[in-house]
Amino acid sequence: MNKTNDGLGTKPRPVQVQSWADKVRVSxxxxxxxxxxxxxxxxxxxxxxxxGALLETTEQWHRSIVGYFPGYKMPFHAAKSIARRAWSAQGLEQVMTMxxxxLIFRFRTEExxxxxxxxGPWMFGGKHIALQQWHPNFQFDKNNITTMPIWVRLYGLPFPLWSTEGLSKAASMVGKPLSSDEQTYHGTRLDYARLCAEVAAEDEYVNSFEIESPLSKAPCKVRVEYEWRPTRCKDCHTFGHSCHSQGKMKETENEQPHKAIATTADTHQTLPHNIEKSQNPTPQPNAANQKTVILPNQKNKSQQPPQQKTTNSNLHPDTVLQEGQTDTTHQPDNKSSENAASQ
Structure with missing residues (x-):
């Protein structure tokens, strides 16, 4: 028994015995x-x-993006770091993994x-990341990616077909029409139409097709250029790997180091017609069609002032550096140069 001193003397105090319910009670x-x-x-x-039970939590998932790297596995901490640096100022709320x-990227609002x-499209550290808004029928199975939205460029498309209906019909020659970029949607760049179509792994890539219309007596030939042809297996009819070259592809991927940099391409607009959401994320075009976004963690002593174009011959001349960043071109030390000259 414990003893207490109440000022009048020592008085014994009974020991309190905890019940099992007290021991397991949540704090x-x-x-x-x-x-x-x-x-x-x-x-x-x-x-x-x-x-009623679904409405309580479904809203947060409708403002979430599902992403994955086709044919590649990037460490979660690396992908999370790149996403936070690239998207935190644009409403990124949380990054989760499975x-x-x-990867699940949740944003503050659906806007x-x-x-x-x-x-988009986006690349993380030079790796294509397929992105798509979450929907209830999404299948989280990388071994069952049978369809893939792919960006294509259509050259030689007749001008009268630069409309919602015309672009949709043209995209249907490649796959299931999904969207177009902003310049195609508004018709401000007419040398080619940039469209996104959902392509099945079992279908062959279309390099060209012909259009018959009252516009001309002879059929009009349209050339198709794919911005990215994701790896697909002809045996499994799935995207993301090839049974014949999977080992070689994995070895090549592992040789490339991670870089804390995100790249993005031109904006695009969704074609306003009823289309089912794909069960698989949207892949991205090649890096040659994308502009580079240099992130804040790439600061070093040899960088240029903010919002200036780079003078580094290793970078694209139109690369714009973000606030607080400078060029990676080496800047000579004036004092060292003067001392060397005096000697």
């Missing part, structure tokens, strides 16, 4: 994670969820999410 610091007390469901029964190597998709 005050974690009571907010307690679940509701519900009756156990009968064994073998089907759990029925009503609309065992299936899919923020649409802004990221509109600025």
């Amino acid at each position: 005050d610091a974690t009571t907010r994670f307690k679940l509701k007390h519900l009756d156990r469901q009968p064994t073998g029964s089907c759990l029925v969820i009503n609309d 065992d299936s190597e899919f 923020d999410l649409q802004g990221i998709l509109a600025k």
